[in-house]
Amino acid sequence: MTIALIILGAIIVYAVITYFYQKRIVQTLTEEEFRAGYRKAQLIDVREPDEYAAGHILGARNIPLSQLRLRMKELRKDQPIYLYCQSGIRSSRAAQMLYRNGYRDLYHLKGGFKMWTGKVKKKG
Incomplete structure:
Protein backbone atom coordinates (compact mmCIF):
# COMPACT_ATOMS: atom_id res chain seq x y z
CA MET A 1 0.00 0.00 0.00
CA THR A 2 2.80 2.43 0.88
CA ILE A 3 4.57 1.76 -2.45
CA ALA A 4 1.34 2.44 -4.34
CA LEU A 5 0.94 5.79 -2.55
CA ILE A 6 4.54 6.75 -3.31
CA ILE A 7 4.04 5.90 -6.99
CA LEU A 8 0.79 7.85 -7.10
CA GLY A 9 2.47 10.83 -5.44
CA ALA A 10 5.34 10.70 -7.95
CA ILE A 11 2.87 10.64 -10.85
CA ILE A 12 1.01 13.65 -9.45
CA VAL A 13 4.25 15.61 -8.90
CA TYR A 14 5.40 14.77 -12.45
CA ALA A 15 2.03 15.90 -13.89
CA VAL A 16 2.17 19.21 -12.01
CA ILE A 17 5.77 19.91 -13.07
CA THR A 18 4.95 19.06 -16.70
CA TYR A 19 1.89 21.32 -16.63
CA PHE A 20 3.84 24.36 -15.41
CA TYR A 21 6.77 23.66 -17.76
CA GLN A 22 4.31 23.48 -20.65
CA LYS A 23 2.67 26.79 -19.68
CA ARG A 24 6.10 28.45 -19.64
CA ILE A 25 7.28 27.30 -23.09
CA VAL A 26 4.14 27.43 -25.25
CA GLN A 27 1.17 29.76 -25.16
CA THR A 28 -2.18 28.01 -25.54
CA LEU A 29 -4.55 30.07 -27.66
CA THR A 30 -8.30 29.97 -28.07
CA GLU A 31 -9.55 29.66 -31.64
CA GLU A 32 -10.17 33.42 -31.78
CA GLU A 33 -6.63 34.23 -30.57
CA PHE A 34 -5.16 31.61 -32.91
CA ARG A 35 -7.13 32.99 -35.86
CA ALA A 36 -5.93 36.53 -35.08
CA GLY A 37 -2.24 35.64 -35.38
CA TYR A 38 -1.65 32.55 -37.49
CA ARG A 39 -1.51 34.36 -40.85
CA LYS A 40 1.58 36.28 -39.66
CA ALA A 41 3.28 33.10 -38.41
CA GLN A 42 4.52 29.72 -39.52
CA LEU A 43 1.39 27.55 -39.31
CA ILE A 44 2.33 23.92 -38.72
CA ASP A 45 0.02 20.89 -38.61
CA VAL A 46 1.88 18.18 -36.68
CA ARG A 47 -0.62 15.41 -37.50
CA GLU A 48 0.25 12.53 -39.80
CA PRO A 49 -0.13 13.03 -43.60
CA ASP A 50 -3.39 11.05 -43.84
CA GLU A 51 -4.97 13.23 -41.12
CA TYR A 52 -3.70 16.37 -42.87
CA ALA A 53 -5.11 15.20 -46.23
CA ALA A 54 -8.53 14.59 -44.66
CA GLY A 55 -8.73 18.27 -43.72
CA HIS A 56 -6.44 21.01 -42.41
CA ILE A 57 -6.47 24.72 -41.62
CA LEU A 58 -6.07 26.76 -44.79
CA GLY A 59 -2.41 27.73 -45.21
CA ALA A 60 -0.98 25.10 -42.84
CA ARG A 61 2.18 23.16 -43.64
CA ASN A 62 2.30 19.51 -42.64
CA ILE A 63 5.32 18.54 -40.55
CA PRO A 64 4.22 15.47 -38.58
CA LEU A 65 5.50 15.15 -35.02
CA SER A 66 7.13 11.86 -36.10
CA ILE A 81 5.29 29.20 -34.85
CA TYR A 82 1.61 28.26 -34.53
CA LEU A 83 1.15 24.55 -33.97
CA TYR A 84 -1.90 22.33 -33.97
CA CYS A 85 -2.78 18.64 -34.02
CA GLN A 86 -6.05 16.79 -33.59
CA SER A 87 -6.57 17.46 -29.87
CA GLY A 88 -3.59 19.48 -28.60
CA ILE A 89 -1.41 16.70 -27.18
CA ARG A 90 0.99 16.25 -30.10
CA SER A 91 1.30 20.01 -30.65
CA SER A 92 2.33 20.36 -26.98
CA ARG A 93 4.99 17.70 -27.48
CA ALA A 94 6.14 19.42 -30.68
CA ALA A 95 6.45 22.71 -28.77
CA GLN A 96 8.61 21.03 -26.12
CA MET A 97 10.88 19.59 -28.82
CA LEU A 98 11.18 22.94 -30.58
CA TYR A 99 11.84 24.77 -27.30
CA ARG A 100 14.70 22.39 -26.47
CA ASN A 101 16.20 23.30 -29.86
CA GLY A 102 16.12 27.07 -29.39
CA TYR A 103 12.69 28.04 -30.74
CA ARG A 104 10.94 30.48 -28.41
CA ASP A 105 7.88 32.12 -30.03
CA LEU A 106 5.57 29.08 -29.76
CA TYR A 107 1.77 28.87 -29.72
CA HIS A 108 -0.71 26.05 -30.01
CA LEU A 109 -4.44 25.74 -30.60
CA LYS A 110 -6.48 24.87 -27.53
CA GLY A 111 -8.45 21.70 -28.21
CA GLY A 112 -6.71 21.14 -31.54
CA PHE A 113 -8.18 20.76 -35.02
CA LYS A 114 -11.28 18.97 -33.77
CA MET A 115 -12.37 22.26 -32.14
CA TRP A 116 -11.58 24.40 -35.21
CA THR A 117 -14.60 26.06 -36.85
CA GLY A 118 -12.73 28.15 -39.45
CA LYS A 119 -11.86 27.46 -43.06
CA VAL A 120 -10.61 23.97 -43.85
CA LYS A 121 -8.89 22.64 -46.95
CA LYS A 122 -9.09 18.98 -47.99
CA LYS A 123 -6.86 17.13 -50.43
CA GLY A 124 -8.48 15.51 -53.41
Whole structure:
Protein backbone atom coordinates (compact mmCIF):
# COMPACT_ATOMS: atom_id res chain seq x y z
CA MET A 1 0.00 0.00 0.00
CA THR A 2 2.80 2.43 0.88
CA ILE A 3 4.57 1.76 -2.45
CA ALA A 4 1.34 2.44 -4.34
CA LEU A 5 0.94 5.79 -2.55
CA ILE A 6 4.54 6.75 -3.31
CA ILE A 7 4.04 5.90 -6.99
CA LEU A 8 0.79 7.85 -7.10
CA GLY A 9 2.47 10.83 -5.44
CA ALA A 10 5.34 10.70 -7.95
CA ILE A 11 2.87 10.64 -10.85
CA ILE A 12 1.01 13.65 -9.45
CA VAL A 13 4.25 15.61 -8.90
CA TYR A 14 5.40 14.77 -12.45
CA ALA A 15 2.03 15.90 -13.89
CA VAL A 16 2.17 19.21 -12.01
CA ILE A 17 5.77 19.91 -13.07
CA THR A 18 4.95 19.06 -16.70
CA TYR A 19 1.89 21.32 -16.63
CA PHE A 20 3.84 24.36 -15.41
CA TYR A 21 6.77 23.66 -17.76
CA GLN A 22 4.31 23.48 -20.65
CA LYS A 23 2.67 26.79 -19.68
CA ARG A 24 6.10 28.45 -19.64
CA ILE A 25 7.28 27.30 -23.09
CA VAL A 26 4.14 27.43 -25.25
CA GLN A 27 1.17 29.76 -25.16
CA THR A 28 -2.18 28.01 -25.54
CA LEU A 29 -4.55 30.07 -27.66
CA THR A 30 -8.30 29.97 -28.07
CA GLU A 31 -9.55 29.66 -31.64
CA GLU A 32 -10.17 33.42 -31.78
CA GLU A 33 -6.63 34.23 -30.57
CA PHE A 34 -5.16 31.61 -32.91
CA ARG A 35 -7.13 32.99 -35.86
CA ALA A 36 -5.93 36.53 -35.08
CA GLY A 37 -2.24 35.64 -35.38
CA TYR A 38 -1.65 32.55 -37.49
CA ARG A 39 -1.51 34.36 -40.85
CA LYS A 40 1.58 36.28 -39.66
CA ALA A 41 3.28 33.10 -38.41
CA GLN A 42 4.52 29.72 -39.52
CA LEU A 43 1.39 27.55 -39.31
CA ILE A 44 2.33 23.92 -38.72
CA ASP A 45 0.02 20.89 -38.61
CA VAL A 46 1.88 18.18 -36.68
CA ARG A 47 -0.62 15.41 -37.50
CA GLU A 48 0.25 12.53 -39.80
CA PRO A 49 -0.13 13.03 -43.60
CA ASP A 50 -3.39 11.05 -43.84
CA GLU A 51 -4.97 13.23 -41.12
CA TYR A 52 -3.70 16.37 -42.87
CA ALA A 53 -5.11 15.20 -46.23
CA ALA A 54 -8.53 14.59 -44.66
CA GLY A 55 -8.73 18.27 -43.72
CA HIS A 56 -6.44 21.01 -42.41
CA ILE A 57 -6.47 24.72 -41.62
CA LEU A 58 -6.07 26.76 -44.79
CA GLY A 59 -2.41 27.73 -45.21
CA ALA A 60 -0.98 25.10 -42.84
CA ARG A 61 2.18 23.16 -43.64
CA ASN A 62 2.30 19.51 -42.64
CA ILE A 63 5.32 18.54 -40.55
CA PRO A 64 4.22 15.47 -38.58
CA LEU A 65 5.50 15.15 -35.02
CA SER A 66 7.13 11.86 -36.10
CA GLN A 67 9.27 13.81 -38.63
CA LEU A 68 9.81 17.03 -36.68
CA ARG A 69 13.29 16.21 -35.41
CA LEU A 70 14.49 15.64 -39.00
CA ARG A 71 12.61 18.60 -40.52
CA MET A 72 13.13 21.21 -37.79
CA LYS A 73 15.53 23.19 -40.02
CA GLU A 74 12.54 24.05 -42.24
CA LEU A 75 11.29 26.35 -39.46
CA ARG A 76 12.61 29.83 -38.79
CA LYS A 77 13.55 30.83 -35.25
CA ASP A 78 12.86 34.53 -35.93
CA GLN A 79 9.14 34.07 -36.65
CA PRO A 80 6.27 32.85 -34.44
CA ILE A 81 5.29 29.20 -34.85
CA TYR A 82 1.61 28.26 -34.53
CA LEU A 83 1.15 24.55 -33.97
CA TYR A 84 -1.90 22.33 -33.97
CA CYS A 85 -2.78 18.64 -34.02
CA GLN A 86 -6.05 16.79 -33.59
CA SER A 87 -6.57 17.46 -29.87
CA GLY A 88 -3.59 19.48 -28.60
CA ILE A 89 -1.41 16.70 -27.18
CA ARG A 90 0.99 16.25 -30.10
CA SER A 91 1.30 20.01 -30.65
CA SER A 92 2.33 20.36 -26.98
CA ARG A 93 4.99 17.70 -27.48
CA ALA A 94 6.14 19.42 -30.68
CA ALA A 95 6.45 22.71 -28.77
CA GLN A 96 8.61 21.03 -26.12
CA MET A 97 10.88 19.59 -28.82
CA LEU A 98 11.18 22.94 -30.58
CA TYR A 99 11.84 24.77 -27.30
CA ARG A 100 14.70 22.39 -26.47
CA ASN A 101 16.20 23.30 -29.86
CA GLY A 102 16.12 27.07 -29.39
CA TYR A 103 12.69 28.04 -30.74
CA ARG A 104 10.94 30.48 -28.41
CA ASP A 105 7.88 32.12 -30.03
CA LEU A 106 5.57 29.08 -29.76
CA TYR A 107 1.77 28.87 -29.72
CA HIS A 108 -0.71 26.05 -30.01
CA LEU A 109 -4.44 25.74 -30.60
CA LYS A 110 -6.48 24.87 -27.53
CA GLY A 111 -8.45 21.70 -28.21
CA GLY A 112 -6.71 21.14 -31.54
CA PHE A 113 -8.18 20.76 -35.02
CA LYS A 114 -11.28 18.97 -33.77
CA MET A 115 -12.37 22.26 -32.14
CA TRP A 116 -11.58 24.40 -35.21
CA THR A 117 -14.60 26.06 -36.85
CA GLY A 118 -12.73 28.15 -39.45
CA LYS A 119 -11.86 27.46 -43.06
CA VAL A 120 -10.61 23.97 -43.85
CA LYS A 121 -8.89 22.64 -46.95
CA LYS A 122 -9.09 18.98 -47.99
CA LYS A 123 -6.86 17.13 -50.43
CA GLY A 124 -8.48 15.51 -53.41
